[in-house]
Amino acid sequence: MDFAAFMETERRRVDAYLEDVLPPAGHPPVELHEAIRYTVFAGGKRVRPIMTVVACGALGGDVDACLPGAAAIEMIHVSSLIHDDLPCMDDSDTRRGKPSCHMKFGESTAVLAGDWLLVYPFEVIGRGAEDGLYPPQVAAKICATIARGVCTSGIVAGQVLDLDAESREISGDELRRIHELKTAALMEACARVGAAVAQAPPDLTETVAHSARALGLCFQVVDDILDVIGDAKVLGKPTGADSEKDKNTYVSLYGLDTARQMARDLADEATKALEPLPPSPWLERSRELIDYIVSRTS
């Protein structure tokens, strides 16, 4: 199976699992669950859950057992998109080519759908242990790992710094810090959750965490590049949005060529970090995922 087919298969598996654990359409309160399902099934590529799966597989774990943690991280990611789009935050009317959650369902429902998607993951993770997918100490570890990727060292802190940096010049170090928190921390959590489910030893856990951290930063640099050179139709969002908002990006700070080189360097770092892992088809998929992210066009 080539990598594109693998991504598609995994995407479908994650979507089927999300479909399984989310309350069905029509569940009361109807509007709340509609807003949740609208945003969760808006066509995400499921990069984060797939990072969790390949990390778990490369460490010899049961990839089916990491679905609750993988889906949990995706839900939290979707929550952050909903809240980031709010008028008081980035004020984005569209997301993935469709009206953003608050444009479609109103601001209060969007805030609450985001809240729901921040907390429900922890029920899903707990239920995974009740269903015997992993021992309860793994569930406790997954909860703590994901929470770290969200709070003081994660996406919430990153969004605070990002808003604070709007329309003022910042250094490369500051920009890196923002993206470490806003993007790389949750991607690192993906790898750590995969490692927790695989019950990997600490040194190999750090190995995949390091790779995922570099890949997370790489993902963000590529995002900044695509905002400048990407095709709006392929991306599903208007390009040029960052420069219009005077946002600090890798491109605005370093120029296009250097940003491209930085993305390649980070991808190399992510690949190299995986060297201590034993060869396996999953390790191969991990490498392909890195290539996919650094060369993606959407």
Next chain:
Amino acid sequence: MDFAAFMETERRRVDAYLEDVLPPAGHPPVELHEAIRYTVFAGGKRVRPIMTVVACGALGGDVDACLPGAAAIEMIHVSSLIHDDLPCMDDSDTRRGKPSCHMKFGESTAVLAGDWLLVYPFEVIGRGAEDGLYPPQVAAKICATIARGVCTSGIVAGQVLDLDAESREISGDELRRIHELKTAALMEACARVGAAVAQAPPDLTETVAHSARALGLCFQVVDDILDVIGDAKVLGKPTGADSEKDKNTYVSLYGLDTARQMARDLADEATKALEPLPPSPWLERSRELIDYIVSRTS
């Protein structure tokens, strides 16, 4: 020790624990953690953590071991206050006699502080297991229990229904449903978390859960009554706010006398539900807590 002194001692114990687990003042991003600490330490009575503690004690559990779960629920409660006060929700400028979080720190920081307070609890609960306060399966159970009190059967669903019911006439059944979700569900979670830490058998878990559910509804009926007859100074918030906003309350629907009787009936139900428990000083505290809630003036 009389009950007032007991409440004060427990409140201090919960506050000391919260002080211990929250990032210190000045921790970056400074504004985020300031907003969190401002709202967490705004003078809450800590009724929910104390409900957790007395349930755990009455079931023979180690009350120190339930502090992470008790503090987790309080943080989630505080998060719901921050988000409920937002302009797109109840649009409240003050809370406990002080500017609400978004008035003091701006809307985006308030949304993010609320997000932080929804997720950090799960790190605290996981850490409780790592520290050996309870076995990991108890941590997994606490996570799932709290998540249920927040999502589709909890405060988030309750707030959706509450906003939807604004300025339209609703039935007594609808009002009860709103408050079951918005108030009673998280209070029921308090009792269930206490029971989980005590590793109580299912029948006794349901006993304290039933009592807490009735007490949660009682708490809300009393809230509605205090909005009409309370002393704004003692309450720390303006009275008459509900009727000004045309809010459906137990008083607007049933009148003051019937609402008072309903509060007493719910308190009786909460007390009666505890009958299967063996006599103990903690059971006595549980009963006193019910008396305190039904007769409170703030």
